[in-house]
Amino acid sequence: MANIIISPAKYVQGKGELANIAQYATKLGKKPFILISESGKKRVGGIIEDSFKETGCELVFEAFHGECSKNEINRLVAIVKEKGCDMVIGVGGGKIFDTAKAVAYYVNSPVIVCPTIAATDAPCSALTVVYTDDGVFEEYLWLPANPNLVLVDTDIIAKAPARLLVSGMGDALATYFEAKACQASNATSCAGGHITIAAITLAKVCYQTLIEEGVKAKLAVEADVCTTAVEKVIEANTLLSGMGFESGGLAGAHAIHNGLTCIKECHHLYHGEKVAFGTLTQLVLENADEDLLDEVITFCMDVGLPTTFADLGIENPDKDALMEAATLAASPDDTLGNEPFEVTPEKVYAAMVAADALGRYYKGF
Structure with missing residues (x-):
C-alpha cells in the first residue's frame, strides 16, 4: 500500500481575510449557498455580503439547525438543488463545516470552509462526522476530496470565547x-x-x-x-x-x-x-x-x-x-x-x- 498525504486545495490564514472571500469564491461559481448560524450571520454576514457586492453573484444564506445529522444534510441538499446553487460555503464551527462538506459532496459542487472559531480540525479534512439528531455519534462519511478552500480570518477567531x-x-x-x-x-x-x-x-x-x-x-x-x-x-x-x-x-x-x-x-x-x-x-x-x-x-x-x-x-x-x-x-x-x-x-x-x-x-x- 502506498504512503499518501492529502490536503485542502488552498489554505489562507490572516487578519481580515473574510473580506476577501469573493475573490476566491468567484473562481468556483456564481451562486453560493452559504450555511451559517443565525448568530453567525449577525456577526459576519455583512462582511461576506460586502465582499460579493460588485461580483454579480447571487447569495443564498441558510441557517444551520445545530446538528450534523442525516436529516439536516438531506434538508440542505434539497434547498441547494431547489435554488440552483453551484457552490457551498460553510461559515462557523465544526458541525457546520462537516455539514457543508457533505452537502457539497451530494450535490457535486465545490466547497469553501470559513471558520469563525478554531475549535476543531474539521475545516481541512475530507471527512464528515455524522451524528443523530440528538447528538450521538453515528458514523463517519469519508469524502472523495478535501475542501477547495479553507479561509481563516484570525481577527474573527481571536474574538471568539x-x-x-x-x-x-x-x-x-x-x-x-x-x-x-x-x-x-x-x-x-x-x-x-x-x-x-x-x-x-x-x-x-x-x-x-x-x-x-x-x-x-x-x-x-x-x-x-x-x-x-x-x-x-x-x-x-x-x-x-x-x-x-x-x-x-x-x-x-x-x-x-x-x-x-x-x-x-x-x-x-x-x-x-x-x-x-x-x-x-x-x-x-x-x-x-x-x-x-x-x-x-x-x-x-x-x-x-x-x-x-x-x-x-x-x-x-x-x-x-x-x-x-x-x-x-x-x-x-x-x-x-x-x-x-x-x-x-x-x-x-x-x-x-x-x-x-x-x-x-x-x-x-
Whole structure:
C-alpha cells in the first residue's frame, strides 16, 4: 500500500481575510449557498455580503439547525438543488463545516470552509462526522476530496470565547499520539494509505506548538488580542492538526470521544474537550511514560481541558454507563483497532477510570 498525504486545495490564514472571500469564491461559481448560524450571520454576514457586492453573484444564506445529522444534510441538499446553487460555503464551527462538506459532496459542487472559531480540525479534512439528531455519534462519511478552500480570518477567531480556542487545542492534542499509534501498527490512515514522513512531521509540530504556545494564546484571547501565539495555535488547531490527523490516522482518542457521546452528562462539552480526555485515556492504554503523562496532564490543566470525570460533567461515575461508552469506543467500526495492540471494552473502561484517577491525583484530590 502506498504512503499518501492529502490536503485542502488552498489554505489562507490572516487578519481580515473574510473580506476577501469573493475573490476566491468567484473562481468556483456564481451562486453560493452559504450555511451559517443565525448568530453567525449577525456577526459576519455583512462582511461576506460586502465582499460579493460588485461580483454579480447571487447569495443564498441558510441557517444551520445545530446538528450534523442525516436529516439536516438531506434538508440542505434539497434547498441547494431547489435554488440552483453551484457552490457551498460553510461559515462557523465544526458541525457546520462537516455539514457543508457533505452537502457539497451530494450535490457535486465545490466547497469553501470559513471558520469563525478554531475549535476543531474539521475545516481541512475530507471527512464528515455524522451524528443523530440528538447528538450521538453515528458514523463517519469519508469524502472523495478535501475542501477547495479553507479561509481563516484570525481577527474573527481571536474574538471568539477562549474556551473555543482551547477546545481546538484539545482536538489537536490527539493528532500526534494517534498518528504515532497508526504508524506503529502500520494502519491505513484516513487518506487511504500509510503515513508519510510529512504527515508525522506535521503532527509532531502540531503537538510542539500547543505545548510552547498554548497557554500564551489562551491568555491573549482572554485579554481580547490576537498575538503571534494566537496565530500559531490557530494554524496548529486548523491546518497542522487537520492534515496531521487525516494523513496520519485516527486511533484511541477520537474513538473514546465517540464513546463518550452516549453519556448524557457529556453532551454540553465541545468536541475537543472530550477528545482531550480521550487522549489521556489513550496514553494510559499505551502505558505512556510518566514524563509524557506529566506534560500532557499539566498542559490540559493549564489551559482548562478535562482530565477527570468531574471535568466532563460526570460527577457520579456509573460503571454501566462507562462500560457502554467503552464498548462504543471499541466498536470494530471505529478507530481503536488502529492501536498497535488488541483493545477490548474492558481495557478501555480500565484506562478511562485510571485516567480519571491520574487527573484527580494531579488536582490534589
